[in-house]
Amino acid sequence: xxxKPLLAGNWKMYTTAPEAQQLAAAxxxxxxxxxxxxxxxxxxxxxxxxxxxxxxxxxxxxxxxNVHWEEQGAFTGEISAPMLKDLxxxxxxxxxxxxxxxxxxxxxxxxxxxxxxxxxxxxxxFCIGETLEEREAGQTLKVLEDQVRAGLAGIELxxxxxxxxxxxxxxxxxxxxxxxxxxxxxxxxxIRSLLADIYEKNIAAQIRILYGGSVKPENIDILMQQxxxxxxxxxxxxxxxxxxxxxxxxx
Ligand code: PEP
Numbered sequence: 001x002x003x004k005p006l007l008a009g010n011w012k013m014y015t016t017a018p019e020a021q022q023l024a025a026a027x028x029x030x031x032x033x034x035x036x037x038x039x040x041x042x043x044x045x046x047x048x049x050x051x052x053x054x055x056x057x058x059x060x061x062x063x064x065x066n067v068h069w070e071e072q073g074a075f076t077g078e079i080s081a082p083m084l085k086d087l088x089x090x091x092x093x094x095x096x097x098x099x100x101x102x103x104x105x106x107x108x109x110x111x112x113x114x115x116x117x118x119x120x121x122x123x124x125x126f127c128i129g130e131t132l133e134e135r136e137a138g139q140t141l142k143v144l145e146d147q148v149r150a151g152l153a154g155i156e157l158x159x160x161x162x163x164x165x166x167x168x169x170x171x172x173x174x175x176x177x178x179x180x181x182x183x184x185x186x187x188x189x190x191i192r193s194l195l196a197d198i199y200e201k202n203i204a205a206q207i208r209i210l211y212g213g214s215v216k217p218e219n220i221d222i223l224m225q226q227x228x229x230x231x232x233x234x235x236x237x238x239x240x241x242x243x244x245x246x247x248x249x250x251x
Contacts, residue, residue: 003208005224006164006231007248008040008063008125009238010093010212011047020047021054026241028058030248038231039248040091040125041238045079052088063125066099067092069116081120092117093233094124095151097170101131107150115155118162125164125210125233126151128191132171141190148194157199160206165191166233172213174235181222181229184211188228217246224250 015023020043031039042063043051052062068078084092094117095110110126117124128147130140144167157163167187169179179187188209196204211223212233223229237243 003206003230005037005250006040006208006210007037007244007250008091008093008166008210008231008233009042009244010065010096010233010235011041011043011239012065012098012235013044014239015043015047017047017050020044021050023239023241024051024054024060027244027248028055028060030241030245031058031060033245034249037248042091042093048084048087048089056088061091062087062089063091063093064089064122065093065096067094067113067117067122067124069112069119071120081117081122084122085120089122091123091125091164093127093166095127095147097127097129097168097173101170107147110151111153111155114151114163118155118157123162123164125166127166127168127212127233129168129170129173129213135169135171140187144187144191145194148191149198152198157203160199160203160208164208164210164231165195166210166212167191168212168233174214176214178214178216178219179211181219181226184223185226185228188226192228215247217243220247220250 040061040063042065064084068080094113099105114124130143134143192204208230210231210233211229215232215234216237
């Protein structure tokens, strides 16, 4: 089954609002050069309103870097799905390795965030990935299976378009080390079979599974040629307009 590719940029804690507007304008221009693929950017919250204005009517999707599960409440430092939707946001990254490993987010919290996002009509980009120690100990697939099953516990999907999964090996994020296309395809195929076990096969076939971890102009083409790689979640290279343009325009 052919899934629409999704090229997503995670801007992390970079860019002031004017810088973000400039970058967003360049991304919109680049996205206009290609068709049949989705492009998403996730700026810091402080720049989302400014970026939303730039992206309106461009087709580029506005994403958030996280989302809380409640509609509102006493949750200092958090942001809710309705608040994000109000800004024109339609996707939210959930369970990014920096949230898991730097800020101590647990599978349970990630599960609630995914559930909340879907409930309010946001598409979660659910990130999973093993550490270097786990890979070297031969635990990669077990760790990923645990993360997928815990993250999706109790979550029903009417169709595969309601969620995106991102496989991001922790050892490849921001390190310049990329999983080879063969390593990535093997894991993506495993994740899809797991999704078919949790949901129906046709739903699993619709779910986009992105690869993330030092994606750059030099490796995007070969990664995108793999059957189960449906796009990329990009950090560092998404902050450089010309690099992200090359990624969006993969061949
Ligand atoms: C990320 O932050 O999701 C990421 C993949 O970063 P980088 O592309 O810099 O490795």
